[in-house]
Amino acid sequence: MFDKVLIANRGEIAVRIIRACHEEGLGTVAVYSDADRRAPHVLLAGGAIRIGGAAAAESYLSIDRLLAAAREAGAGAVHPGYGFLAENAGFARAVEAAGLVYVGPPADAIEIMGDKTRARARMVAAGVPVIPGSDPLASSREAVREAKRIGFPVLLKAAAGGGGKGMHVVSEAEEMAGAFGRATREAQAAFGDGRVFAERFLRAPRHIEIQVLADDERTVDLGERECSIQRRHQKLIEEAPSTAIDDALRRRMAEVAVRAAEAVGYRSAGTVEFLVEGGEFFFLEMNTRIQVEHPVTELVTGVDLVRQQLRVARGLPLLGGGEPPAARGHAIECRINAEDPGAAFVPSTGRIDRLEVPTGPGVRWDGGIRNGSEVGPHYDSLLGKLVVHASDREAAIRRMRSALEGLVIGGVETTVPWHLAVMDEPDYRMNDLSIRYVEEHPGLGETADPGLRDVAMAAAVLLEDRDRPRVVSGGARRARDGGNGMSAWVRAGREW
Ligand code: MV4
Numbered sequence: 001m002f003d004k005v006l007i008a009n010r011g012e013i014a015v016r017i018i019r020a021c022h023e024e025g026l027g028t029v030a031v032y033s034d035a036d037r038r039a040p041h042v043l044l045a046g047g048a049i050r051i052g053g054a055a056a057a058e059s060y061l062s063i064d065r066l067l068a069a070a071r072e073a074g075a076g077a078v079h080p081g082y083g084f085l086a087e088n089a090g091f092a093r094a095v096e097a098a099g100l101v102y103v104g105p106p107a108d109a110i111e112i113m114g115d116k117t118r119a120r121a122r123m124v125a126a127g128v129p130v131i132p133g134s135d136p137l138a139s140s141r142e143a144v145r146e147a148k149r150i151g152f153p154v155l156l157k158a159a160a161g162g163g164g165k166g167m168h169v170v171s172e173a174e175e176m177a178g179a180f181g182r183a184t185r186e187a188q189a190a191f192g193d194g195r196v197f198a199e200r201f202l203r204a205p206r207h208i209e210i211q212v213l214a215d216d217e218r219t220v221d222l223g224e225r226e227c228s229i230q231r232r233h234q235k236l237i238e239e240a241p242s243t244a245i246d247d248a249l250r251r252r253m254a255e256v257a258v259r260a261a262e263a264v265g266y267r268s269a270g271t272v273e274f275l276v277e278g279g280e281f282f283f284l285e286m287n288t289r290i291q292v293e294h295p296v297t298e299l300v301t302g303v304d305l306v307r308q309q310l311r312v313a314r315g316l317p318l319l320g321g322g323e324p325p326a327a328r329g330h331a332i333e334c335r336i337n338a339e340d341p342g343a344a345f346v347p348s349t350g351r352i353d354r355l356e357v358p359t360g361p362g363v364r365w366d367g368g369i370r371n372g373s374e375v376g377p378h379y380d381s382l383l384g385k386l387v388v389h390a391s392d393r394e395a396a397i398r399r400m401r402s403a404l405e406g407l408v409i410g411g412v413e414t415t416v417p418w419h420l421a422v423m424d425e426p427d428y429r430m431n432d433l434s435i436r437y438v439e440e441h442p443g444l445g446e447t448a449d450p451g452l453r454d455v456a457m458a459a460a461v462l463l464e465d466r467d468r469p470r471v472v473s474g475g476a477r478r479a480r481d482g483g484n485g486m487s488a489w490v491r492a493g494r495e496w
Pocket of ligand 1: 131155162164165199200201202203205207230233275284285435
């Protein structure tokens, strides 16, 4: 057991974890770099320890400094949050070797799921559907043979890869020799491992993930999240539930997700990611951490996932021994990043000189900034998450639009205008989504002023952004529907 937690993170997730600890009656100690000296998480925690310079390598990524801080503060547990060391099996092992409780899954589970080839093999053995594919390929001749077995088009992927690097679509045998050579060279350059394998290419799948929660006795699922709206493998908007799957598919995916977690002896909160296309679903990977988008699940189920992690870490039964509640209503999360959607989402830095956040029924702001915060170049660009909950998807979209209009952040460019444009965009409103949504809808949230737009385009070109913005169409039309006002407010789920 423990009564004080060191939060080995910063920003909005550090604030979120500190609050959950306090609600569990646990003490907290924050860590901070020189750049975060006056950050909200430092002020909120019961205690705070400086761990180093602004560079993550000297602070939030330093295992030795984090463990020294835990010892100095008398913390009995460490919560990694997400990012930084959150899926680093070595960190989890070092925490436990120091006699502390790691608030997350066993290190072995982290390690297996972190190796895409081992994870895939373990999933196949557990009967979890994976995308039809091959083992690592010895030559382009073998690649052609395997591609014919799988069926063109195929996707060549780096065995040691992830995050979409080094993926090459091959539509016919004649293209294979060139593509196989490029994929092999890119994999070797990016990962020091040139092994490449082939998979059936899913042209426009949805990215749907299942939240799971496990203690020593059982593993339960807490429903799905629709995460198809991503840009360069960074999620931007997440929702729960996914209105693109029916209850039968939902049950099948949930059962498979639980099986995947059990296959690696999972504990704590975790997420099993799938690609879904044509009524079929395929295991993509498992995230062995609390995720950025966890609030949408919390809002539709009433379960506080971070508190559940803290309870499981203290040996208490998940959900108090009860059954997971059925999802109610619809939740949407917009990630508010300090990025300029008018300039290919180039990061924006500066001092926050105005901050107004919306409140009201079904509106939640999980933020890591305050007025006066310095937004620098050292860490990821996430300022906070705006999350809404309402009776159904249409009502949630209306609530999100209203909340976005009430969110004012001065001093940096943000993704707020882009999110507002998405809420008005017809394909989004009709839920006609896939992982290609962002590339198929360029120019959303672009500045309406042609002069400014040209400047933004020039800046993006100068910044050599790989995904050069295409010729910008006009900003999304602001279609205002004649909504009949909010339908009856859905009673929030019971909180554990
Ligand atoms: C795929 C795919 C289509 N077909 N595999 C991207 C990162 C890596 N985790 C796996 N990814 C993909 N694998 C097959 N056989 C499309 C993607 C993909 C993607 C997947 C999920 C969310 C966003 C994505 C963006 C681009 C490509």
